[in-house]
Amino acid sequence: MRMEKFSNVIELEKVDSTNTYLKKYGRHMDQDTVLFAAEQTDGKGRLGRNWYGEKGKSIFSSFLIRDVYDNSDAVRLSFLFSIAVKMMLSKHIDHSKIILKWPNDVMVSGKKICGILSEYSKECVIVGIGLNVLDFIPEGEISYPFTTMESESGTAFDIENIKSELVQSVNQVFTRYCTNCTKDMPLIWFREAGIKDLPVTVNQKDKMIEGHIDSIDELGSLIIRKSSGGRKEKIFYGDVIYND
Numbered sequence: 001m002r003m004e005k006f007s008n009v010i011e012l013e014k015v016d017s018t019n020t021y022l023k024k025y026g027r028h029m030d031q032d033t034v035l036f037a038a039e040q041t042d043g044k045g046r047l048g049r050n051w052y053g054e055k056g057k058s059i060f061s062s063f064l065i066r067d068v069y070d071n072s073d074a075v076r077l078s079f080l081f082s083i084a085v086k087m088m089l090s091k092h093i094d095h096s097k098i099i100l101k102w103p104n105d106v107m108v109s110g111k112k113i114c115g116i117l118s119e120y121s122k123e124c125v126i127v128g129i130g131l132n133v134l135d136f137i138p139e140g141e142i143s144y145p146f147t148t149m150e151s152e153s154g155t156a157f158d159i160e161n162i163k164s165e166l167v168q169s170v171n172q173v174f175t176r177y178c179t180n181c182t183k184d185m186p187l188i189w190f191r192e193a194g195i196k197d198l199p200v201t202v203n204q205k206d207k208m209i210e211g212h213i214d215s216i217d218e219l220g221s222l223i224i225r226k227s228s229g230g231r232k233e234k235i236f237y238g239d240v241i242y243n244d
C-alpha cells in the first residue's frame with residue numbers, strides 16, 4: 001500500500017453510491033483518487049443500513065487506497081479519516097462539542113454529523129464519507145439523531161469550500177500520522193477520541209453489553225470492561241452509546 005496525498009479529484013453529477021462506484025472501477029483508477037458525487041441515489045451505511053443526504057446540502061465522497069493486501073486495513077484506515085473530519089469540523093464548530101464515536105462516527109452535540117463506511121474490494125480500500133453540511137429534511141427515515149454543520153454553527157457554508165477543506169484535512173492527517181504501516185491507526189484514533197474509562201452500552205444483534213471502555217486493539221476492535229463481573233470483552237461490531 002502506498003499512502004499518498006489525494007490529488008486526483010473526480011466529480012460526478014449522480015451515482016448510486018460513491019463507494020459502489022469505486023468498488024466497480026477503482027482498480028483501474030489512480031491511487032490518489034477522491035470521488036465526489038453531487039447526488040447519491042442508493043447511499044450505503046454501516047451494518048447494511050441506508051445513508052441519506054440531499055443534493056447541494058450534503059457531501060458524498062469516497063477515497064481510494066489501492067494495493068492493499070490485508071483486508072483488515074479497511075477498518076484501520078477508516079480511523080484516520082474520522083480524525084480528519086473532526087479536524088476539519090473544528091475550524092467551524094466549537095471543538096469541545098465534537099466527539100469521535102467508535103468505530104468511526106463523528107458526532108456533534110451528541111448527534112451524528114458524518115458517517116464513514118470503509119470497504120475492502122479487489123485489493124483496494126474505499127473509504128466513503130457522508131457529511132451533513134447544510135440543513136435538509138430527509139426523504140427517508142433516519143433512525144438516530146442527526147445534525148448538520150449549518151445548524152451547529154449558524155453558517156450557510158459554501159459546499160465546494162467544505163469539499164476542498166475535507167480533502168486538505170485528510171491529506172494533512174495522512175502526512176502527520178502515516179508511515180507505511182497501518183497498525184498504529186486504531187491507537188492514534190483512541191488517543192484522539194479521549195474515551196478511556198467512559199461508560200458505554202453496546203447494542204448488538206442479539207445482546208446488549210454494559211461496561212466501561214478499556215482500550216482498542218491493533219485491528220480496531222474496542223475492548224470493554226463489563227459492568228457485570230468486570231471481565232473484558234472485544235467488540236467487533238454494533239452500535240456503541242457513550243453514557244456520560
Ligand code: BTN
Binds near residue numbers: 020
Ligand atoms: C454510516 O454511518 O453508516 C456510514 C455512512 C457512510 C455514507 C457515505 S456517503 C458517501 C459514501 N457512499 C456511500 O454509499 N456511503 C458512503
